[in-house]
Amino acid sequence: MDYRFLPKKGLSLFVDGLLKDFKVYGPVKMDGFPVYEEVSSAKELLLMHSPSHITPKKYLFPQRETLLRFKTGEKPQVEHAADADNQVLFGIHPCDIHAIRLLDRVFAYGTPDVNYLRRREKTIIIGTECLPDKFCFCRSVNTMTAANDFDLFIHDIGAGFLVKIGTEKGKELLFRHVKTRKATIKEISKLVEFHKKKESMFTASINAEPSTLPLIYSGSYDSPVWEEIGKICYGCGSCNLVCPTCYCFDVRDDISLNMKDGERYRVWDGCLLEDFAKVAGGHNFRKTRGERLRHRFNRKFQFQVDKFGGLFCVGCGRCSRACLVNINIVEITNKLIEERETGKKE
Amino acid sequence: MTKNMPKPKVAFFSFTCCEGCQLQVLSCEDELVDILNLIEIVNFREAIDEKRDDYDIAFIEGSVSRQHEIEEVKKIREKANVVVALGACSSTGGLNCLKNKFPMEEVKKVVYGEKSKYYKYFDTIPARPLDAVIPVDYYLHGCPITKSEFLNVLKALLTGKRPDMPNYPVCVDCKMTGNICVFEKGKTCMGPVTRAGCDAICVTYGAVCWGCRGTVDNPNTESHEETLRIYGLTADDLVRSFDLYGGWNKYGGSK
Numbered sequence: 319m320d321y322r323f324l325p326k327k328g329l330s331l332f333v334d335g336l337l338k339d340f341k342v343y344g345p346v347k348m349d350g351f352p353v354y355e356e357v358s359s360a361k362e363l364l365l366m367h368s369p370s371h372i373t374p375k376k377y378l379f380p381q382r383e384t385l386l387r388f389k390t391g392e393k394p395q396v397e398h399a400a401d402a403d404n405q406v407l408f409g410i411h412p413c414d415i416h417a418i419r420l421l422d423r424v425f426a427y428g429t430p431d432v433n434y435l436r437r438r439e440k441t442i443i444i445g446t447e448c449l450p451d452k453f454c455f456c457r458s459v460n461t462m463t464a465a466n467d468f469d470l471f472i473h474d475i476g477a478g479f480l481v482k483i484g485t486e487k488g489k490e491l492l493f494r495h496v497k498t499r500k501a502t503i504k505e506i507s508k509l510v511e512f513h514k515k516k517e518s519m520f521t522a523s524i525n526a527e528p529s530t531l532p533l534i535y536s537g538s539y540d541s542p543v544w545e546e547i548g549k550i551c552y553g554c555g556s557c558n559l560v561c562p563t564c565y566c567f568d569v570r571d572d573i574s575l576n577m578k579d580g581e582r583y584r585v586w587d588g589c590l591l592e593d594f595a596k597v598a599g600g601h602n603f604r605k606t607r608g609e610r611l612r613h614r615f616n617r618k619f620q621f622q623v624d625k626f627g628g629l630f631c632v633g634c635g636r637c638s639r640a641c642l643v644n645i646n647i648v649e650i651t652n653k654l655i656e657e658r659e660t661g662k663k664e
Numbered sequence: 665m666t667k668n669m670p671k672p673k674v675a676f677f678s679f680t681c682c683e684g685c686q687l688q689v690l691s692c693e694d695e696l697v698d699i700l701n702l703i704e705i706v707n708f709r710e711a712i713d714e715k716r717d718d719y720d721i722a723f724i725e726g727s728v729s730r731q732h733e734i735e736e737v738k739k740i741r742e743k744a745n746v747v748v749a750l751g752a753c754s755s756t757g758g759l760n761c762l763k764n765k766f767p768m769e770e771v772k773k774v775v776y777g778e779k780s781k782y783y784k785y786f787d788t789i790p791a792r793p794l795d796a797v798i799p800v801d802y803y804l805h806g807c808p809i810t811k812s813e814f815l816n817v818l819k820a821l822l823t824g825k826r827p828d829m830p831n832y833p834v835c836v837d838c839k840m841t842g843n844i845c846v847f848e849k850g851k852t853c854m855g856p857v858t859r860a861g862c863d864a865i866c867v868t869y870g871a872v873c874w875g876c877r878g879t880v881d882n883p884n885t886e887s888h889e890e891t892l893r894i895y896g897l898t899a900d901d902l903v904r905s906f907d908l909y910g911g912w913n914k915y916g917g918s919k
Contacts (some may be wrong), residue, residue, distance in 0.1 A: 345837045349844050351709065351848065351857050353842065353844070371844060371848070381840045382840070383840070396915060413780065530749075547694070552833065552835070552856045552857070552884045552888070553884065554832070554833045554836065554856050555839075556835045557835075559840070560839060572816075572819075574698075575695050575699060575819065576701075577697050577702065577823075591832045591836070592832070592880070592881065593832070593883060607884070642887075643891060
């Protein structure tokens with residue numbers, strides 16, 4: 319992999335250059351918390367922070383998105399809507415880089431999702447390093463670092479930035495806008511050192527190898543854990559909506575008041591919400607909150623693994639961070655591991 | 665709808681409330697021309713002089729808080745094919761139900777003045793939502809309602825669809841909007857048990873959710889009481905938080 323060195327001053331030049339051709343989104347501070355917003359200069363960017371509360375997936379899979387526009391009348395017309403701008407997602411943390419890799423697979427699977435894929439095609443991903451907080455556990459699910467799946471990865475090494483080239487597209491953009499030089503071994507080793515430091519910063523960790531988690535979850539269907547946490551869960555769906563790998567949506571039609579045209583759109587949905595698995599006639603396949611929680615946890619550690627071949631939890635800890643009743647994905651997983659090891663279901 | 669179909673006749677009625685939800689309807693200024701192409705408004709005190717009783721759809725605003733209002737809403741129900749509760753006072757009883765905590769004689773003294781010898785002649789009964797008196801087909805929640813939800817319900821009725829009514833809490837709207845959770849900022853709100861559909865407008869503009877849209881179908885109120893307690897609310901604060909818009913369920917009696 320190619321590593322370049324970008325002098326300190328180069329960053330704002332680089333961002334200014336990108337802004338000529340792209341909308342640039344990156345982590346900024348809102349009310350003291352990190353969030354992803356559109357930026358207009360490098361100064362606004364928070365390049366070393368804990369995870370944002372809402373994920374950057376919204377730029378690839380928006381909260382509300384028009385799928386098609388239609389016209390009524392004697393000859394109804396339908397036009398597919400896939401609006402996408404060229405965009406740069408700047409400052410994407412390794413967990414979210416992994417999450418985007420997973421979403422790429424999901425939306426290409428079966429009937430490819432044109433809206434997502436078109437947007438993805440027009441997106442440049444620039445990764446950065448981050449600082450874990452008490453909810454982060456990427457170290458436990460092998461997503462603490464990102465080897466690829468980004469166009470560029472920028473790491474602050476004091477005197478300047480170490481830039482890892484991920485794709486030709488990324489390289490071309492870097493070379494077009496700023497002068498860099500080949501990074502020295504010493505400079506490259508600073509990233510390795512940072513990883514070592516980061517590794518020691520985690521307080522949350524899962525007490526089993528990631529590869530064993532599908533098995534642990536498949537054996538936990540009848541665990542009393544689900545009813546316990548089901549009792550305190552609000553069913554508010556916050557865990558779904560802040561999750562970088564949750565991708566469920568609902569599709570609705572809206573006709574204009576002139577009754578002549580309208581649109582079909584999709585909005586984020588979440589399996590923790592009461593009506594998610596409710597069908598015509600009123601039957602609900604997952605009526606209790608406990609069943610819904612079990613379903614979500616299994617989607618991350620078992621069902622999706624069977625289908626796509628990897629864990630669908632990237633360890634960002636956002637679901638635990640967003641949960642008002644402290645349902646913590648690491649604690650629950652460790653409890654299931656313990657139940658399996660001791661054979662006891664308390 | 666075909667061109668030659670007669671326009672559905674729509675009426676708006678108002679009972680105990682501030683009439684702010686009707687104002688929301690009137691504030692659909694950009695849409696009013698289109699609306700009037702689709703429906704004929706035959707009764708709407710806040711907007712027109714005309715008053716006719718041949719309506720298909722009745723939007724009823726306000727809670728029922730006097731004996732004679734019971735008779736009036738029953739008459740409306742008999743005439744209308746579809747009844748929609750318009751706004752919090754009508755859909756859940758709203759703020760008005762706060763008075764139900766007190767004896768009605770006390771309430772009259774406070775409102776009409778103890779010194780007035782006439783206060784006792786005013787008619788008042790515990791405030792109640794519309795569906796405590798008559799069957800209601802659809803609900804528009806909120807204090808006040810949102811314009812977009814009103815338009816969606818209207819369009820659904822005109823196209824023969826069941827109007828969408830969110831059965832998920834305000835937390836969803838906050839996450840969709842990208843708000844930082846107010847609990848993260850050390851404040852508290854009623855959002856986790858409150859029915860969404862408002863785009864979390866209060867939180868978005870720096871306030872908190874007071875629960876004006878009533879609760880979702882199955883709120884986890886035990887969990888919410890516990891959460892509020894952990895965030896420092898006293899027993900008294902808790903009662904106030906839940907009662908502000910939830911008075912009917914607590915002090916109203918069965919429907």
